[in-house]
Amino acid sequence: MNIDPKTLIEAVAATISAHVEELTALDSAIGDGDHGLNMKRGFDAVIADLSVIAAKPLPDAVRTVGTVLVMKVGGASGPLYGTLFMTFGKEVPADPSIADVAKALKSAVAAVKQRGKADFGNKTMLDVLGPVADLLSDGDASPAAVRAKAKVCAEATVPMKAVRGRASFLGERSIGHMDPGARSSELMIAAICDVIEGRA
Secondary structure, eight states: OOOOHHHHHHHHHHHHHHTHHHHHHHHHHHSOSOHHHHHHHHHHHHHHTHHHHHTSOHHHHHHHHHHHHHHHOOTTHHHHHHHHHHHHHHHSOSSOOHHHHHHHHHHHHHHHHHHHTOOTTSSSTHHHHHHHHHHHHTTOOOHHHHHHHHHHHHHTTTTOOOOSSGGGGGGGGGTTSOOHHHHHHHHHHHHHHHHHHTOO
């Protein structure tokens, strides 16, 4: 699976930028209201250094994106997404197969769980990332299937009660709102699927 890092990074950054207001609204309902702007700030910093990052082999490029996100994204999202990208970059080979991607994503999800002290069903980004990793591991790696799984799982966080992060302070009032981290994870996964399909 030979995918140009530059194209992937540009697609993900553009998607986050296009959905800043939506992510801000989701986070305003159950968090600090800064998820959209923080994510955009992080990916703006990645884009600013894109020529250098994209010149690296895929694993190094992904790790560098993670490092930038840790430095530039505020709140919990920076360390969590940074951990996701850095671990994925550490585990994935330069020219990965679907099995390689699945294995690397599984490792990255495990690292995020440990970093955030969270688990599946806690109304977090893990509720999208975990099922997508499972889907890839099961061998159903079509972009349409992956995109659909991410969407369904993000929507499934709406009726959940948050038990981790700032949203957990709301208790029952967190029910009825999509988790912003789940939505941003879904958006990034959809952007990657678009690249693989040749849409981006």
